[in-house]
Amino acid sequence: MAILQIGAGGVGWVIAHKAAQNNDVLGDITIASRTLSKCEKIIDSIKSKGNLKDTTKNLAAYTVNADDVDALLTLIDQVKPDLVINAGPPWVNMTIMEACYQAKVSYLDTSVAVDLCSEGQQVPQAYDWQWEYREKFEQAGITGILGAGFDPGVVSVFAAYAVKHLFDEIDIIDVMDVNAGDHGKKFATNFDPETNMLEIQGDSFYWEDNAWKQVPCHSRMLEFDFPLVGKHKVYSMAHDEVRSMKEFIPAKRIEFWMGFGDKYLNYFNCMKDIGLLSPEPLELHDGTVVQPLHVLKALLPDPTSLAPGYTGKTCIGTWVQGSKDGKDRSVFIYNNADHEVAYDDVEHQAISYTTGVPAITAALQFFNGNWADNGVFNMEQLDPDPFLEMMPSIGLDWHVQELEPGQPEIHTLK
Amino acid sequence: MAILQIGAGGVGWVIAHKAAQNNDVLGDITIASRTLSKCEKIIDSIKSKGNLKDTTKNLAAYTVNADDVDALLTLIDQVKPDLVINAGPPWVNMTIMEACYQAKVSYLDTSVAVDLCSEGQQVPQAYDWQWEYREKFEQAGITGILGAGFDPGVVSVFAAYAVKHLFDEIDIIDVMDVNAGDHGKKFATNFDPETNMLEIQGDSFYWEDNAWKQVPCHSRMLEFDFPLVGKHKVYSMAHDEVRSMKEFIPAKRIEFWMGFGDKYLNYFNCMKDIGLLSPEPLELHDGTVVQPLHVLKALLPDPTSLAPGYTGKTCIGTWVQGSKDGKDRSVFIYNNADHEVAYDDVEHQAISYTTGVPAITAALQFFNGNWADNGVFNMEQLDPDPFLEMMPSIGLDWHVQELEPGQPEIHTLK
Structure with missing residues (x-):
């Protein structure tokens, strides 16, 4: 083998x-x-x-x-x-x-x-x-x-598990992802800054009532009380599994939500406003041509350098709502991962x-x-x-949390 | 001639x-x-x-x-x-x-x-x-x-006028500068971004009790009610005329204050935190070497392009405190300039x-x-x-405003 x-x-x-x-x-x-x-x-x-x-x-x-x-x-x-x-x-x-x-x-x-x-x-x-x-x-x-x-990946397995064991009918699938960890830097990305910043500034797409809905980044928000890490604001974002779940699991609404702290979003918006998140070539006054996003990448800490001092936990899961045996049901299937435990195991x-x-x-x-x-x-x-x-x-356990059935309150921003 | x-x-x-x-x-x-x-x-x-x-x-x-x-x-x-x-x-x-x-x-x-x-x-x-x-x-x-x-320049003439006509003894000279105008851009500088950003991030120096005092940028703040443009936060900053006034006009304290809006300071601090305000060479992943500050300069609007849509007023002046005929006196000698009036006169x-x-x-x-x-x-x-x-x-008029004598409340930040 x-x-x-x-x-x-x-x-x-x-x-x-x-x-x-x-x-x-x-x-x-x-x-x-x-x-x-x-x-x-x-x-x-x-x-x-x-x-x-x-x-x-x-x-x-x-x-x-x-x-x-x-x-x-x-x-x-x-x-x-x-x-x-x-x-x-x-x-x-x-x-x-x-x-x-x-x-x-x-x-x-x-x-x-x-x-x-x-x-x-x-x-x-x-x-x-x-x-x-x-x-x-x-x-x-x-x-x-x-x-x-995990997302994409395990969150879809959670959805398949919900279909197989927990629900007769599924109405809503919300994939929820929050990193409540602290790397101690003023601003840094957890993976390649270029990939990260392109992904984050794109429009979000979600599937609702048999159609794709397109909205600007960070314009749909809800607050969710995550196990172990508490309440966080999460924002609708374009993500792989919304496409594949839409293909394989019929639901009225399927959406991906990522947690962003106010501090993180402030940095993000500043950088976006001044044009630093653009992949388009920019000519400097001496004639040098650079992509602003490549300059940002060189300025920010190397993501792999963050691991040693990283503390706190993540929480990623699939929030499924629908019905079982004629009754409304709402469950959150999730994992909490710990930055320090991860580092102890594999130095990352x-x-x-x-x-x-x-x-x-x-x-x-x-x-x-x-x-x-x-x-x-x-x-x-x-x-x-x-x-x-x-x-x-x-290395990653998982849990099923029963929630009070009910639509989340989604805020439209900007 | x-x-x-x-x-x-x-x-x-x-x-x-x-x-x-x-x-x-x-x-x-x-x-x-x-x-x-x-x-x-x-x-x-x-x-x-x-x-x-x-x-x-x-x-x-x-x-x-x-x-x-x-x-x-x-x-x-x-x-x-x-x-x-x-x-x-x-x-x-x-x-x-x-x-x-x-x-x-x-x-x-x-x-x-x-x-x-x-x-x-x-x-x-x-x-x-x-x-x-x-x-x-x-x-x-x-x-x-x-x-x-104007500053340096007219503010020193104002101080000389105060010495000649308004005071027997001078205790404090505070040069006050606020631009309450709006250029309609999310972030832009009013003159060369490179000069501007270097100047703003430097330590401030003020003259007090016969010695130079050095403090980090934006660490000393006071609020001042400017004629026509109202209350603004101003921050102690390094500026030319503090040196020359110290040489020619004896006073207990001489200091320069510049108004910065919270929004402006937020952009400034974000850019500073990620290293974008540095003049030090930075190597990108493809080997290109750039100065981050030169990238910022290329990203921001050309300052001369701001003039046509600029609205609102500036207020710059010299706040002098001391005594006249045995009584405490506090005067603000100032000008208000208007962006639209300036544009009408000289297209700037x-x-x-x-x-x-x-x-x-x-x-x-x-x-x-x-x-x-x-x-x-x-x-x-x-x-x-x-x-x-x-x-x-x-093109610029000037006024003398009598103020209630009294030390300004200076806030130490950070």
């Missing part, structure tokens, strides 16, 4: 640690990225933490340009993996899927191939390019598992941890045959039970 | 218009700058507004590199001016003063030659380099008038207008012989009466 992991950023860091802790099942591990030293740094961390469970198995670093299908095919031919995991940026999903299809190797990723904010790459079109591979993967006899992080923070743990849980479901049908699948389509049974042992 | 004006930015724009309106006294006008088109644009504006009083006099544009003494000498030799006015950035004061000394031509500028925030260029050393020329100018038989804008906004009008009033005092002694002079040293008598006819 063997896996090939592409990408050595924050999520790649956690995926590699978690793969190593489960290499008795997953076999040899190869970590490949554009920058070899980033892979080697992860391997050093795995070894120094004693996270390589079966020390007779290989753990190796390679260089690869994931934009190049031929380079990927050469690497796959060398490594001969049973599963390729894209732990890197979503914009290389397509080249890796194509390489997997050509090499007849199964595939797993943690977020959708589009930026969710450019023309033709927004929520209503989100998975179109990747779903084009459904028949190809089926014919090739391989499995593709899409969006196997909880944002990456909540993405990496589900990816390896899903990989293990593929290896044990529960999630190994031929074709391309989103998480809602797969049996939630074996996944949710295993996830706590990989 | 002839004048040579160096610089064609916002202040240069107003100085040229006001010189043209008074060219029956000032004679031929030459506007020189690194960029010829900027001079030509000003000349077009002067002509289209009908602001050239004596149309038989010359109005010409030249290119010059004001960092180059020899280039300046060549231009002076060609133009043969009676007065050179530096209407450009303060960092070329020194080369222009040197050229004037060598060519034996009188000199006038509107702000001090240092940045007021770098080591050795702060308030306690502010005029050192320029005062080195006192004897040289005297021996050469020429006049140097320093800091002849009131910030540049309040600098340009005093410069030409001072130039006229030089030409009529009231302010034409040999040597280098700050505005406090010169007779305030003829200047203040003339200034309203050039």
